Each structure stands twice: as C-alpha cells, then as structure tokens.
Amino acid sequence: xxxxxxxxxxxxxxxxxxxxxxxxxxxxxxxxxxxxxxxxxxxxxxxxxxxxxxxxxxxxxxxxxxxxxxxxxxxxxxxxxxxxxxxxxxxxxxxxxxxxxxxxxxxxxxxxxxxxxxxxxxxxxxxxxxxxxxxxxxxxxxxxxxxxxxxxxxxxxxxxxxxxxxxxxxxxxxxxxxxxxxxxxxxxxxxxxxxxxxxxxxxxxxxxxxxxxxxxxxxxxxxxxxxxxxxxxxxxxxxxxxxxxxxxxxxxxxxxxxxxxxxxxxxxxxxxxxxxxxxxxxxxxxxxxxxxxxxxxxxxxxxxxxxxxxxxxxxxxxxxxxxxxxxxxxxxxxxxxxxxxxxxxxxxxxxxxxxxxxxxxxxxxxxxxxxxxxxxxxxxxxxxxx
Amino acid sequence: xxxxxxxxxxxxxxxxxxxxxxxxxxxxxxxxxxxxxxxxxxxxxxxxxxxxxxxxxxxxxxxxxxxxxxxxxxxxxxxxxxxxxxxxxxxxxxxxxxxxxxxxxxxxxxxxxxxxxxxxxxxxxxxxxxxxxxxxxxxxxxxxxxxxxxxxxxxxxxxxxxxxxxxxxxxxxxxxxxxxxxxxxxxxxxxxxxxxxxxxxxxxxxxxxxxxxxxxxxxxxxxxxxxxxxxxxxxxxxxxxxxxxxxxxxxxxxxxxxxxxxxxxxxxxxxxxxxxxxxxxxxxxxxxxxxxxxxxxxxxxxxxxxxxxxxxxxxxxxxxxxxxxxxxxxxxxxx
Numbered sequence: 001x002x003x004x005x006x007x008x009x010x011x012x013x014x015x016x017x018x019x020x021x022x023x024x025x026x027x028x029x030x031x032x033x034x035x036x037x038x039x040x041x042x043x044x045x046x047x048x049x050x051x052x053x054x055x056x057x058x059x060x061x062x063x064x065x066x067x068x069x070x071x072x073x074x075x076x077x078x079x080x081x082x083x084x085x086x087x088x089x090x091x092x093x094x095x096x097x098x099x100x101x102x103x104x105x106x107x108x109x110x111x112x113x114x115x116x117x118x119x120x121x122x123x124x125x126x127x128x129x130x131x132x133x134x135x136x137x138x139x140x141x142x143x144x145x146x147x148x149x150x151x152x153x154x155x156x157x158x159x160x161x162x163x164x165x166x167x168x169x170x171x172x173x174x175x176x177x178x179x180x181x182x183x184x185x186x187x188x189x190x191x192x193x194x195x196x197x198x199x200x201x202x203x204x205x206x207x208x209x210x211x212x213x214x215x216x217x218x219x220x221x222x223x224x225x226x227x228x229x230x231x232x233x234x235x236x237x238x239x240x241x242x243x244x245x246x247x248x249x250x251x252x253x254x255x256x257x258x259x260x261x262x263x264x265x266x267x268x269x270x271x272x273x274x275x276x277x278x279x280x281x282x283x284x285x286x287x288x289x290x291x292x293x294x295x296x297x298x299x300x301x302x303x304x305x306x307x308x309x310x311x312x313x314x315x316x317x318x319x320x321x322x323x324x325x326x327x328x329x330x331x332x333x334x335x336x337x338x339x340x341x342x343x344x345x346x347x348x349x350x351x352x353x354x355x356x357x358x359x360x361x362x363x364x365x366x367x368x369x370x371x372x373x374x375x376x377x378x379x380x381x382x383x384x385x386x
Numbered sequence: 387x388x389x390x391x392x393x394x395x396x397x398x399x400x401x402x403x404x405x406x407x408x409x410x411x412x413x414x415x416x417x418x419x420x421x422x423x424x425x426x427x428x429x430x431x432x433x434x435x436x437x438x439x440x441x442x443x444x445x446x447x448x449x450x451x452x453x454x455x456x457x458x459x460x461x462x463x464x465x466x467x468x469x470x471x472x473x474x475x476x477x478x479x480x481x482x483x484x485x486x487x488x489x490x491x492x493x494x495x496x497x498x499x500x501x502x503x504x505x506x507x508x509x510x511x512x513x514x515x516x517x518x519x520x521x522x523x524x525x526x527x528x529x530x531x532x533x534x535x536x537x538x539x540x541x542x543x544x545x546x547x548x549x550x551x552x553x554x555x556x557x558x559x560x561x562x563x564x565x566x567x568x569x570x571x572x573x574x575x576x577x578x579x580x581x582x583x584x585x586x587x588x589x590x591x592x593x594x595x596x597x598x599x600x601x602x603x604x605x606x607x608x609x610x611x612x613x614x615x616x617x618x619x620x621x622x623x624x625x626x627x628x629x630x631x632x633x634x635x636x637x638x639x640x641x642x643x644x645x646x647x648x649x650x651x652x653x654x655x656x657x658x659x660x661x662x663x664x665x666x667x668x669x670x671x672x673x674x675x676x677x678x679x680x681x682x683x684x685x686x687x688x689x690x691x692x693x694x695x696x697x698x699x700x701x702x703x704x705x706x707x708x709x710x711x712x713x714x715x716x717x718x719x720x721x
Contacts, residue, residue, distance in 0.1 A: 040391055240467045241388070241548050248389025255398075290438050291510060351392070351460050358395035358457060362450055366402040369442050370409075377435040 007292060011299035018276070025268055026308050032261045033312025033360050034319070035254055038328055040352050041320045043247035045344035050239040053177060054232060058204035059213050061093075061230045062220055070228075072199040077224055081205055084219055086212045092200030094189045098154065098182075103143040108181050111189035124148050125168035128185050135168030139179035152182070157194030164188070205229075251359065258359070262367040269371035280375060281383030290376050297372035305361050313356070321346040388468060392461030393543045399454045400536040406447035407529045414440045414522040423514055437515060441506050444525055448499035451532060455492045456653070458539070463644050470551045475641035477554035478546075485542040491535045498528060500664045501671055504692075508672065508684045516678035555639030559624055570624040571638035575718050579711075582622040586704050589615045589666065590697060596669055597693040600686075605669040608693075612666025619659055619703075626718065627707050633716035651706065658703040665696030 015022050062081065064073035078090040094111035112127065125148040128134050134152060141147050152164045170178035184192070195201070205220075207213045217229035280293055288296075319325060321344055417433045417440065462479060466472035469481045479485035502524055509517045559571045589611040596604040623640045631643055631651060643652030669692060672685035710716070 043391075237468060237470070237548070244388065244390045244468070247391050248394055251391055251394055252389065255394075290435065294438060294442060351464065354453075354457055354460070355391050355395045358399045358453070359391070362399050362402055365446055366406055366450075369406065369446050370439065373439040373442050377438065 004295070007295050008299045011296050012303060014279070014296070015300055015303055018273075021268070021273075022304060025265065025304055026311065028261055028264060029304065029308035029360075029364065030311040030315065032254075032258060033309055033356065034315035035257065036251060036359055037313050037316030037352075037356050038319050038325070039247055039250045039254070040356060041316055041348065042325050042328055042344070043243045043250075044349075044352060045320060045347065047240060047243040048345065048347060050243070051236060054236055054239070057232050057235065059207040059210070059232055060205040060217055060220075062203040062205060062224075063228045063230065064202075064224075064226055065228045066226065072195060073202055073227065075198050075200050075203075077227070078203050080223060081203065081220055084216055086208055087216060088206035088208055090203055090205050093202050093204050094186050094193075094195065095201050096189075096193055100143075101155070105143060106180065107140055109189055109192070110181060110183050111186035112183055113186050125166075127168055127183060128188070129167075131185065131188060132162075132164050133167045133185065134164040134188075135170065135183045136166055137170045137178035137181040140182055141166075141169050154192065156192045162192060258363060262363045265364050266367040266371060269368040270374065272371075272375050276375070277378055277383050280378045281380040284378065285380040285384065293376035293378075294372060297368075297376060301365060301368055301372070305364060309357070309361065312360075313353075317346070317348070320344060388465065388543065388546045388548065390461065390465060392457065392464060396454055396457055396461060396539060397536070397543065399450050399457070400532070400539055403447040403450040403454070404529070404532050404536050406443045406450075407525065407532050410440045410443035410447065411522075411525050411529050413443070414525055418519060418522055421518065434515070437510075437518065440522070440525075441510060444528075445503055445506065447532070448495075448503055448528070451495050451535070452499050455496050456657075458488065458492060459641075459644055459652075459656075463641060465546070466554075468546075468548045471554060472552045473554045473642075474639060474645060476558055476639055477552045480554070480558065481547070481550050481552040482542050482545040484538060484545060488535065488538045488542055491531060491538060495528075495531055495535060496660055497664060497667070498524075498531065501667060502528060504668055504688070505671065505675075508681060508688060511684040511688075512678070512680040514678075514680050516681040517675045520675065555637075555642065559638035559640070567624065567638075570621050573621060573625040575626045575629070578622055578625040581618055582627075583704075585611070585615050585618045586700060589662075590700050593666060593693045593697050593700070597690060597697070600669070600689060602673055605673045609667050609670030612663045612696075615666070615700075616659070616663045627711070629718060630710040630714055630716055633710075633714060635718065655703060655706055658699045658706065662696050662699035662703055665692045665699060668692045668696075 062073065062077065064071045064077075073092075075092050078092060081087060082090045091113075096109050098107045098109050099105075100107055125135065136144075136146065136152065140152075144152060146152050146166050148166055148169055150166050152166050154162050154164065156162045164184070168183075170181065189195075205216065207216050213231050213233070217231055220227060220229045283293060283296075284290075319327060324343060413436055417436050420429060421433060422430055459475065462475040462485065465478040466474055469477055472478055472481065479489075502521065505517060505521050505524070509515055509521055558565075559567050589608070592604065592608040592611045596608045620640070623643075624638050628638050628640060628643065629635055631648055632639075641652070642648060643655065644650060645652075669689050672681075672689065676682045676685065
C-alpha cells in the first residue's frame, strides 16, 4: 500500500514538474468533458422540466382529426365521453397560437373558466375573471411593453383590433411555461379566434384510475373514429424519446471532437521529451521495474483524468445551471421568437457521471495504453548514453 | 435504433475494449511464437518487454468490460421509459429478445475477466512468466466473447423500436406462467430459503477452511460451492429475496431491485455476489498451475487475501439480502 502511495506521490510531483505540457492536455480534456457533460445535463434537465410540467396535464386529451390534420372538435362529444365508465370531468379546451405582427413573434393563447390550466404562479395581479381581461407572461409583457394596469391590443380573426386589460403577470420562475403565454376567459378567446359555436379546440378527459386510461382512449376512438385520443403517458414517453434522441444526436456530432482529442492524447503521450526519457532511465537504473514505471504512468493518467473530469463537470454545471445553457440553448430550443430563459433545477445523477466517464475517460485511457508502455520499457543504458 | 447516451457509451466502450483485446491477442501471439525464457538473447528481452504491453492492453480492456456490465444493467433499466408496457429492465429486454442473450455473455465476462486479471497479476509477480502460454491462450477465448458481447449489444440496441408494445416482469416472472423464469418464481419459498442459507453457510465454511488449512480438496470444494452458491442465489433472488425487498408476495422481478425506489439495492447485492464467487473460484484456478514453484509461491501469498475478500463479500451479500427478510415488516409465514 505504502509503495503505491509513494508512486502516486512521485507521479503527482512529476506532473507538476511538467505542468505546462500537462496543462494543455487538461484544458483540452476538460473542455471535451464540459461539452459532453453540458449536453447530458441539459437534455436530462429538460426532460425533468417536461415531466414536472406534465404532472398537471390532463390524463387524456381528445382531438378531432380531419384530412389528417388537427380540427376543432364538437363539444357534444364531451357528453358521450362523460358517459363512459371510469371517466370523471370532460371539459372543452380553448387555446391556440397567435402571430403578433408588431413584435414578429408567436404568442400562445389559453382560455380558462375558473382555475389556471397548470400550477402557474402569478407575479402580481390576478387571473382574468371579467370580459376583456387577460394575464400575460413575462416575455409578452416585455415584448409589448405592457403590464398590470395597462392594455394589450390584439387583432381578432376578422381583422379588427381588440383591447384587453392586463390584470395579471406570470412569475419568471414559470417562464419555460408562461413566457409567451396570454390567458383569457374562454368566451373572449372564442370570440377572438372566431371559433364556431359548439366547437372547441380539444377535450380534456379526467380518468379516475390511471390503469384505465388506455382502455378509455380505445373506447373513445371506437365511438368517434374521427378523433385522436392522446394519453399523458404517451406524451411523457415521446418527450423521453425526443430528449434521449437529441442528446444522442449531439453526442454523435461531438464524437468527431472526441476522436480528435484521443489523437491529441495519443500524440502527447507518445512524444515524450528527452528529459522525461532520461528521468525514466534514471528511475530504472535506480531499481524501478517496468511494472513500477507502468504504475507511475497509470497514476499520472488517473490524476490528469480526475482533474479534467472535475474541471469539465464544474464548467458544465456552471454553464447549464448558472448561465442557463447559453451556448447550447440555441441548438435545441426550436423555432419560437420569444425564448424563455432557461432556469433548470440543478440535478446530477451517478448514472450521468458513469456515462460521461465512459464517453471520455475510456477513450483517453484506451489511447494512452500503448504510449505508456513504450515509455515504461525505456532502456536505462540507452538513455544515459544519450 | 435509440440514440440514448448510455447506448452510445456502451457501444463505444465495448468497441474500445474489443480493439484493445484484439491488439493484445496479436502481440501475445507474436510473443508466444518465439518465446524462450531460458534464452538471454536480445529478441527474448524484447519479447519480455512486450508482455507488459499485452498485460496493459488486456487489463484495461477487461476492466472496461467489467464496468460496462454495470452500465448495461442501468441503461436497460433506464430505457424502459421509452416502451409501452415496460416498467423495468425486463420490459426493455423483452422489447427486443436479443437483449436476453447479452445477459449470459455479460455474466461469463464478469466471471472470466477478473480471473484473467488475477492470473496475469500472479504470472507477472512470479518473475519467470510461468503461465504465459495459458493466459495468452485464455485471451484468445476472451476476445470472441467480448466480440459476441459487442455484436449482441449492437443488435439489441439497433433493433429496439419504441413502437413495440412489450410485456414486463409481472407476466414473465409469475408463478402461473411457463418457462424457466416462471419455474423459478414458482419455487416454494421456505425450502428455497433453507437451500440459500445452507449454501451460503457451506460456501463460507469452505472458504474459512481453505484459508486456515489450504489443500487441493478445500480449493476444489470452495470453487464448486461458489458456482452452486451463484446458481442458488440467482434462483433465490427470483423465488423469495425479491418478495421481501418489494414487500409484495407476487413480485418476483430480479431487475426492479436496481431502481431507486428500492434504494438501488440491486447494485451492491449483485456486485458483492459476483465478487464472492470470483474470489471463491480463484484458489481452484491457481491449483491448475501450482506445478511451477514460482507461481505457487506467488499464489500462496495472494490466496489468503482472496479468501478473506471472498468471505467479506459473502457476508456483505448475505447481510444485505437478509435485512428485509429479518427486519422487514413483510412476512411470508402465511404462504
């Protein structure tokens, strides 16, 4: 044990003696780890956010499909669905997207009757309760320079301007949900969008027993063949698949960078300096065996890997959770103009660390095995003779 | 194909391990062709230096393979979220049955890799490379195994289709079904429990006996009991240990124990089980080569530590497995 610790001590002092050469490796190694860790952490954080948001989503959403496209659904369907055993409340939902010509951005409009659609926190004011009232998200308020006590002018479906009183503004902490959101009363939204009487955008269905959701969905599909029931677990699974895919896709793209890094590591490990060769020669002349020198090389690699891993991981944590993934966000956030600021809940799992280690440390170790051996079998006599 | 980060890590890791192992085999064969330890020629000196390269390449490759077994278990468990009907690793493996073939290959590697690493350690320590031919020969067996692992994993992950509706542990590991898994789940609880504890006690006694009075019979008995203990424990895991961990009389899945809701107890359980079995097998393995005095001396020094570590791992395993049986509020007395 003492022997191993002594070799470790020697390895650390050897690394320190050649600190500038090793610093170059640590910087590139750390950067590679930071990039890969950022991808892993961000996609997992986004998956977590999506799961949190979907906790409040309806068990089952029934949409109507016409000509393969989403169409408005007759409100009458709700009555029949409510009659199915195990089904609780069935309520029509009114929502849609609105292109705002002033700011050239898209807003999301949601109609409510009583409570908010999800657990949204209002920064100030209240939710709309009277005609011509609305509550806006932070992004909308900023883009249109409005706020509680001010007005919001929108263009209705028939081209006329409609003025709403802003009575509430959503908290920034829910910005991933509410940034581009405007909440109205259902009647106002129906009028603004010109939704025909007796129609809704879709129906939200409450199913008492989680285990029966897919059965209810099958029954709805049988009764109304023109509908598409979407269960919450389907949405969750889709998000899971999408985020895993995005993460995997980005990692595949960065595989080229990883390969470049391995070549650099190989090159640095192969091109040992004359001084280093002399050092190994002296060690062997003093009685070190090839096994000892290999162990020395192992400890050097371990120290470099651990240092780079920790530095890279810290950089990724700062990037994702403190700086809101500012470098990666443009790649994955989609098409919106009013981007929410990402404020992810910091989280890290052992699995992420393990995967990250496999993606970075394994290639590094694999590419330095042969060069380490080459250095370790240095012949002392040959080196000392120069 | 599912582009999951864990899948990429597994395939990349296995590919790296295979590349290293193939390189080790190639260099190993070159060494064996002209190997003559009694010679003091420059060629022999160069070959002796090359043995360090083979050892390093193979050790790193096998260490990657051992770590990848853990990663495979976790990844397969994590993937279940993508499949309708899957609730744990069983569902993910059922989504593409090739996955079930990866498991026995991983188990073989998990047993063979540490044995090779230990054998290599003794060979290097002995000084005159007494078992070099045997260990390089073993590499030629291990390399196809690692290749099979990579191919099967790739076929499994490439063939996964999230649109497939899979079935999970509730239907596979149920006493009412048919097949090996159902037979195991249907084993009577108390006789299996008796067999498990008897086997654990016999295994520990054999290791203790071998530690105190090393003899060929004791070494062989320890190895035989190690393999019996592995088989009985895997059957017990499905038959009754899982019931106590989940506190459900009908839940026999050996994979749900890996999930966080059960404190991921499966990882220390399986790790200590495999460690115990490997340490139990090592004395018998060393017996094969004890004819060479330098090897026997190195093996004698190591054997004590193996047996002590094996005893410790068995105690950890039996302790962890027994906590819910002894202290849990769940009981199977009515069954």
